[in-house]
Amino acid sequence: MNGTVTCRGLVYIYRLEGYDVVALGGVDLDIAPGESVALLGPSGSGKSTLLSLLAGLIRPAAGRATVGETDLAKASESDLARMRATEVGVVLQGAERNLLPYLTAEQNVRFAQRAARSHGVADLPAPRDVLALVGLLGVRGRLRQRPHELTPGERQRLALAVALAHKPGLLLADEPTSQLDSVARDEVIAALESVRRAGTTVVVVTHDPEVGAGMGRQVTIRDGRVGGEGRLGEEFAVVGRDGSVHLPPDVLALLPPGTRLRVHARPDGTVLLAPAHAAQPGSAVVVADEYEPEDGAAAYSRRGQIVPDYSREVA
Numbered sequence: 001m002n003g004t005v006t007c008r009g010l011v012y013i014y015r016l017e018g019y020d021v022v023a024l025g026g027v028d029l030d031i032a033p034g035e036s037v038a039l040l041g042p043s044g045s046g047k048s049t050l051l052s053l054l055a056g057l058i059r060p061a062a063g064r065a066t067v068g069e070t071d072l073a074k075a076s077e078s079d080l081a082r083m084r085a086t087e088v089g090v091v092l093q094g095a096e097r098n099l100l101p102y103l104t105a106e107q108n109v110r111f112a113q114r115a116a117r118s119h120g121v122a123d124l125p126a127p128r129d130v131l132a133l134v135g136l137l138g139v140r141g142r143l144r145q146r147p148h149e150l151t152p153g154e155r156q157r158l159a160l161a162v163a164l165a166h167k168p169g170l171l172l173a174d175e176p177t178s179q180l181d182s183v184a185r186d187e188v189i190a191a192l193e194s195v196r197r198a199g200t201t202v203v204v205v206t207h208d209p210e211v212g213a214g215m216g217r218q219v220t221i222r223d224g225r226v227g228g229e230g231r232l233g234e235e236f237a238v239v240g241r242d243g244s245v246h247l248p249p250d251v252l253a254l255l256p257p258g259t260r261l262r263v264h265a266r267p268d269g270t271v272l273l274a275p276a277h278a279a280q281p282g283s284a285v286v287v288a289d290e291y292e293p294e295d296g297a298a299a300y301s302r303r304g305q306i307v308p309d310y311s312r313e314v315a
């Protein structure tokens with residue numbers, strides 16, 4: 001088990017006839033072993049592409065990405081096959097795509113262990129233990145049933161069990177709760193939390209804010225880059241390697257694309273973004289960090305808030 005993920009300036013381009021689509025335009029991301037991370041963001045922002053890269057299913061066009069010890073740009077095809085068989089578990093979107101329909105639940109997990117065995121992994125978990133981890137053991141004889149006999153939520157948890165059959169350090173799941181009702185979704189969230197507690201790093205692509213909230217970190221992908229990050233209920237913008245920052249939508253409404261900004265680093269560690277056209281007392285400014293003036297004047301207050309600019313008065 002390792003489960004570390006490192007991305008530096010990661011780029012991916014879909015080459016189509018006549019034109020290219022830059023799906024990832026420089027992703028910088030570090031994920032530590034045992035973390036659970038939700039990849040959120042608008043449709044088409046690059047979440048699934050990032051997941052496919054981490055799974056070694058496609059290759060970076062530029063930049064670096066490592067999963068555990070494997071350098072995804074440099075690894076051979078057989079290195080990537082070994083990584084998937086031993087270190088990474090992948091759940092594709094749509095539970096059925098991960099399952100063999102003619103095998104029972106237990107047989108599906110057992111079958112999934114073959115690849116790891118052929119790569120020399122000896123200490124594989126008992127299929128029943130894997131099914132217990134995702135909450136499928138002891139549910140009305142589910143072990144002997146085939147995928148179509150399970151409920152949609154159970155089928156999705158079986159897909160998780162299949163991905164976990166070789167006890168990978170990293171679990172990658174694409175939309176594991178799509179088309180589930182809220183009860184089944186909560187069971188999947190609970191299963192993912194059990195997996196994380198058992199020591200596996202969990203990375204989930206999701207549109208569902210409830211799933212996002214169930215993960216320790218929420219990383220928002222926008223336009224093929226990391227646009228922001230949530231931790232412990234607080235939202236942060238993330239500075240890119242080129243110095244760019246995705247402004248949150250409420251700030252962007254005040255500072256539309258093309259706005260000229262004066263950027264001032266302040267001695268107290270805060271940063272002031274003042275629009276060139278409106279840097280007068282009483283105009284809008286963005287305060288990037290907490291600042292309470294010593295004289296107690298209500299000026300730059302809580303993190304990320306847009307407040308009136310009293311800077312001249314304070315000065």
Ligand SMILES: Nc1ncnc2c1ncn2[C@@H]1O[C@H](COP(=O)(O)OP(=O)(O)OP(=O)(O)O)[C@@H](O)[C@H]1O
Nearest residue numbers: 014016021022023042043044045046047048049050
């Ligand atoms: N096979 C493909 N061929 C060409 N372009 C693709 C392909 N897959 C994705 N893209 C494009 O790459 C960009 C990123 O797509 P991706 O599927 O990674 O986004 P996403 O955030 O996962 O979207 P969604 O939430 O809708 O699944 C989009 O512009 C998409 O149209």
